[in-house]
Amino acid sequence: MFSYCTDPSSLEGLVWLSCYLTSGTHLLFYASFGTVLLLLALTAPVALVLGYGGAMASRSRIVPLRLFGKVYTSMVRGVPDIIFFLFVPIALDQGFEWVRHQVLCDSDLPVWQGNDFVVCPAAKLPLNSAAPWVHDAYGIFLAVIAFSVVFGAFAANVLYGAMQAVPRAQLETAEAYGMTPRQVNRRVLVPQMWTYALPGLSNLWMILIKATPLLFLLGVEDVVYWARELGGSKTSAFAYPHPDWRLYYFLALLVFYLLMTWISGRVLDRVTRRLSRGQATMGGEAQRKGAVA
Amino acid sequence: MSCVQTIRDYGLRSLGYGERLLPRADYDLCQQFTLIGSGLIWNLYFAVLALGMGFVLANGLAVAKTSRSAMLRMPAEAFIFVFRGSPLFIQFFIAYEALVLLPRAGIEVMGLTLQTSWLTRAWAGALIVLTLNTAAYSAQIFHGALMSVPKGDVEAADAYGLTGWARFRRVIWPTMMRLAWPSYTNEAIFLFHATTLVYFSGFPAFQQKGDALYYASYFADRTFNPFVAYPIAAAYFIVATLALIWLFGRVNRRLNRHLPGADKRLRYRPQLVR
Numbered sequence: 001m002f003s004y005c006t007d008p009s010s011l012e013g014l015v016w017l018s019c020y021l022t023s024g025t026h027l028l029f030y031a032s033f034g035t036v037l038l039l040l041a042l043t044a045p046v047a048l049v050l051g052y053g054g055a056m057a058s059r060s061r062i063v064p065l066r067l068f069g070k071v072y073t074s075m076v077r078g079v080p081d082i083i084f085f086l087f088v089p090i091a092l093d094q095g096f097e098w099v100r101h102q103v104l105c106d107s108d109l110p111v112w113q114g115n116d117f118v119v120c121p122a123a124k125l126p127l128n129s130a131a132p133w134v135h136d137a138y139g140i141f142l143a144v145i146a147f148s149v150v151f152g153a154f155a156a157n158v159l160y161g162a163m164q165a166v167p168r169a170q171l172e173t174a175e176a177y178g179m180t181p182r183q184v185n186r187r188v189l190v191p192q193m194w195t196y197a198l199p200g201l202s203n204l205w206m207i208l209i210k211a212t213p214l215l216f217l218l219g220v221e222d223v224v225y226w227a228r229e230l231g232g233s234k235t236s237a238f239a240y241p242h243p244d245w246r247l248y249y250f251l252a253l254l255v256f257y258l259l260m261t262w263i264s265g266r267v268l269d270r271v272t273r274r275l276s277r278g279q280a281t282m283g284g285e286a287q288r289k290g291a292v293a
Numbered sequence: 294m295s296c297v298q299t300i301r302d303y304g305l306r307s308l309g310y311g312e313r314l315l316p317r318a319d320y321d322l323c324q325q326f327t328l329i330g331s332g333l334i335w336n337l338y339f340a341v342l343a344l345g346m347g348f349v350l351a352n353g354l355a356v357a358k359t360s361r362s363a364m365l366r367m368p369a370e371a372f373i374f375v376f377r378g379s380p381l382f383i384q385f386f387i388a389y390e391a392l393v394l395l396p397r398a399g400i401e402v403m404g405l406t407l408q409t410s411w412l413t414r415a416w417a418g419a420l421i422v423l424t425l426n427t428a429a430y431s432a433q434i435f436h437g438a439l440m441s442v443p444k445g446d447v448e449a450a451d452a453y454g455l456t457g458w459a460r461f462r463r464v465i466w467p468t469m470m471r472l473a474w475p476s477y478t479n480e481a482i483f484l485f486h487a488t489t490l491v492y493f494s495g496f497p498a499f500q501q502k503g504d505a506l507y508y509a510s511y512f513a514d515r516t517f518n519p520f521v522a523y524p525i526a527a528a529y530f531i532v533a534t535l536a537l538i539w540l541f542g543r544v545n546r547r548l549n550r551h552l553p554g555a556d557k558r559l560r561y562r563p564q565l566v567r
Contacts (some may be wrong), residue, residue, distance in 0.1 A: 078531035080486035082493070086510055087523040094519070115320070117517040210380040217493055224386070231390075247390040254379050254387060261378040 008239045020240045029226035033256070036212045036223055039144060043208065046148040051155025058160055073156040081150045085214055088146035096125050136221070143218045151208055158200030163189060165196040167280070195275045195284075202268040209260050213253070223253055296323040307331040307502050315501055315511065322521070325512050329526050332505035333533065338416070339488040339504075343423035344481055350424065351431035355469075358436045369432070376429030381422070381487055385494035388422045389413065415496035423491075427484045434480060438473035439465070471548040478541040482534055505529055 004011070005019035020026070057069030076084075097119045098111055105120035121127075126134045166189055174188045216224035231246030276283035302312040304327055316324050357369035376384070395409040412418050442465055450464040489506040492498045498507055505526050512522035 077482070078534045079527040080489045080506070080530055082486070082489045083506060083509070083523055083527055083530070086506070086513070087519050090513070090519045094517075112518075115318075115516045115518075213380045213382040216382075224382070227386075244390075244394075247387065247394065250383060250387045250390060253383050254375075257380055257383060258375065258378045262374075 016240075020242075023240065025226070025230060028221075029223070029230055032221060032223050032226050035140065035220065036215070039140065039147065039212055039215060040208065042144045043147040043151060044205070046144065047151035047155050047208075050148055050152025051157075051159050054152060054156025055159035055163060058156070059163065069156070072153055073160060076150060076153040076157075081211070082214065082217070084150045085146050085217060088149055089142035089218055092142055092145060093125065097123055100125065139218065139220050143215055143220055146218065147208070147211070151204065151211075154204050154207070155201070158197055158204060159193065161200065162193040162197035166192045195279045195281060198268075198272055198275055202264075202272070205264060205268065206261055209264065210257065213257075223256070227253055296327075299323045300327050303327045304331055305334075307334050307504070307508075309500060309502055313500075317515075320512055320516055325508075325522055325525055328508040328512075329505045329522065330529060332503055332508045333529050335491075335502075335504040336485065336488045336530075337533070339420060339423055339491060340481075340485040342420055343427050343488075344484060346424045347427035347431055347484075350428035351435055352466075354428060354432035355435035355439055358432065359439060372425075373429045373432055376426050377433060381426055382490060382494055384422050384426060385419065385490065385496065388418055389495035392418050413496075414499065415491055419491040419494075419496050423484065423488065426487075427480065430480050430483075431477060434473050434476045435469060437476075438469045441472055442468045467548070474541070474545045474548055478538065478545070481537060481541060485534065485537060486530070 002019060002022065004015065005022070008016065008019055011019055054069050054072045057065050058073055060066045060069065094111075094117060097117075100123035101111055101119040104122045107120055109118070111117055111119055126138045170188055170192060171184055174184045179187065213222070213224045215222040227249035228246060231244065231249035233244040234241045272283070273287070277287055278284055299321075300323075303316075303324065305311055306315070306328060308331075315328070354369045354372065357365045358373070360366045360369075392409075392412045395412065397410065399406040399408045399410075401407075412421075446464055446468055447460070450460045455464060489504060492503045492507040501511075503511075509522040509526035513519045516522070
């Protein structure tokens with residue numbers, strides 16, 4: 001990166017370190033922190049939408065829909081999330097390729113041949129001829145869906161509980177005013193549920209942050225991948241030879257995650273205080289008394 | 294090959310007994326059920342021991358966190374912050390890399406040579422990480438419960454002349470457990486599920502002795518079919534989780550047996566604490 005870095009073997013001390021830390025692979029390592037943040041930014045809203053859908057489905061009067069909602073919300077209770085992280089991307093990938101195989105290929109061969117899953121080249125996802133960044137983006141896309149499905153189920157749990165916690169009297173009052181069920185939902189239930197949902201959702205956000213290193217298991221080149229790659233011992237065949245430094249790289253990741261959760265904790269505390277203003281809860285009551293005194 | 298023979302060959306494969314080679318072709322359902330079930334032994338091993346040791350440690354940490362002396366409080370708070378604030382996955386990696394750095398030949402302590410190589414094995418190294426991790430989460434739960442022990446209970450204990458250790462053991466601790474138990478049940482479920490992470494995080498599965506998810510992903514990788522092995526593993530985990538909830542429900546009923554309405558079946562309300 002710097003002009004004096006052309007011959008690393010002649011450098012020493014801090015100068016060497018400044019060149020080492022700005023080498024091409026290190027810049028990719030720093031960019032992978034962006035991947036983590038991107039995953040968080042994409043997953044959180046999608047999971048919230050899925051969670052809202054799941055919670056609404058489990059309150060539905062239509063039996064099959066309610067059953068679906070109940071199964072969706074409770075599946076993460078019994079099955080480790082890691083199984084979903086391993087299962088969902090490969091299952092989705094095969095699903096997509098199978099559909100494309102039916103549409104795009106004119107062969108009558110089944111996709112399952114013994115222990116192989118074979119589709120014609122035109123049905124491959126992404127195509128063999130696609131640019132490398134398409135392969136990366138497709139991997140991240142599958143990861144976002146896997147994370148969203150799992151965290152949507154967690155969020156559905158939280159939102160369902162929050163909807164149940166909204167005082168029954170408020171909903172009955174809305175009904176007494178002649179609102180339709182849909183209006184009750186939109187005007188009273190949804191605005192009122194957030195204060196009850198927030199503790200659970202904050203928790204969920206923390207869990208989501210701490211689940212992001214699992215991207216590594218999905219084959220995405222994320223922070224863990226680069227930490228292992230860069231930290232492993234490098235012989236003198238490399239421009240910057242060094243012994244096994246993986247411990248230090250992982251300690252850097254530890255600091256990154258501690259910072260992320262610490263900052264999130266501070267922000268969420270503020271939001272909680274803001275949302276409980278004027279609510280008929282312990283938090284709201286404490287604020288009211290504090291304002292009077 | 295009959296299913297009985299398969300069970301005989303692979304039933305204890307995860308512990309190193311029976312057939313040495315894993316199946317290489319013609320994977321049938323019986324093999325998948327047997328091997329994944331055999332791997333579940335490791336998940337149960339990690340969960341039971343980590344919860345047991347973590348429980349003791351968590352009680353100490355929770356009490357230390359309420360201490361007035363900063364010498365006790367600060368280390369407990371720092372410990373809880375680090376282990377609750379960082380991903381378990383990263384903790385596994387750090388522990389493994391740190392344990393690998395220990396001298397191979399062992400450490401000399403007063404003429405005795407302490408062996409260190411066993412620490413890099415999953416059964417010991419991962420167990421230490423899981424124990425410390427669950428201790429931090431449980432300590433936070435226990436601390437919250439300790440803070441919400443009713444003032445009247447403590448005053449009543451004072452009135453009976455109970456002090457110090459006797460007051461803690463006979464009044465404060467049972468109430469703390471009673472209040473913490475629903476959240477602690479939740480933590481136990483999370484930890485049990487987190488044991489599936491061990492063999493995906495640096496700790497090598499020595500001689501292909503792995504846990505349930507290790508074998509499930511082995512089959513899914515070999516057959517390119519995720520729709521058989523993963524559901525089998527999921528089914529095992531659902532059954533084990535239901536057993537765990539039942540067990541913790543029994544304890545919960547015992548903790549609450551003096552309260553009116555305790556004989557009623559307790560409704561388990563899933564919640565998120567982690």
